[in-house]
Amino acid sequence: MTIADNICITKDHIQEAVSRRIVAGAPGPVKLVAVTKNQSIGDMKEALTAGISAIGENRIQEAVGKFAELGSIPEWHLIGHLQTNKVHLAVPIFDLIHSVDSERLAVEINRIAGKMGKRQNILLQVNVAGEATKYGIAPEETLDLAWKISKLESLCIRGLMTIAPYYTDKEDTRLVFRNLYGLFTALQEAMPQNILIDSLSMGMTNDYTVAIEEGANIVRIGTGIFGARK
Ligand SMILES: *Cc1c(COP(=O)(O)O)cnc(C)c1O
Secondary structure (H helix, E strand, O other): OOHHHHHHHHHHHHHHHHHOOOOOOOOOOOEEEEEOOOOOHHHHHHHHHOOOOEEEEOOHHHHHHHHHHHOOOOEEEEOOOOOHHHHHHHOOOOOEEEEEOOHHHHHHHHHHHHHHOOOEEEEEEEOOOOOOOOOOEOHHHHHHHHHHHOOOOOEEEEEEEOOOOOOOOHHHHHHHHHHHHHHHHHHHHHOOOOOOOOEEEOOOOOOHHHHHHOOOOEEEEOHHHHOOOO
16 A cells, blocks of 8 residues: 555545534644654655645654755644744644643743744643543633633634544443543634634544544544554
8 A cells, every 4th residue: 555545545534533522623624744754755655645645743843854855735634742942843834733732832832922923823732531641721721721722813723633542342431532522612612713723633543533533623634644653
């Protein structure tokens, strides 16, 4: 199977999952983010040629090097943890930062984006299952933090992201996704009219079809496109 074959199959599975949706789902078509951590520039170019338009990276240093080679034509998504001292490197590159998990980080992103004259799109990362090993805010803190962040002028909160626990049976993740979708609709209602909450990032190779059935409109797929990571 080539990268192009895998992308084709993944897109088919996405469409099938949309047709099985039980809820209305987050608005718009589902965006496929190809997760390229540890992947070569050659493989990334192959994916871009095969119709990928959004790239997901975890580590800033790796993204800086790749961005220098590939430029800003694809959409760049930061899906890994961001430290405040790396924000100045992240803001020039990323169209969407999925991993905002504190007011302090949001304030720093706002400061750097303001200096650059950019409005930075962000998602709040929620630790739905309360796992000690994962980053993210608690579900019950989410609306409060969103409200505070919504006042920052150079920041644009667009929605929520979660990384579900790994279960061997992907059905076990369904409740996690259902909970985040509930929080997403609550956030839509809580925010002022002028703030568009339209992005719900959940689902990876193992569980993206379930995530879409439960309302996701951004999925982050690495292994399913590129094969096992080295
Ligand atoms: C690595 C990673 C992915 C992709 O994982 P796969 O199982 O390879 O699809 C998605 N989201 C995040 C946050 C990741 O770190």
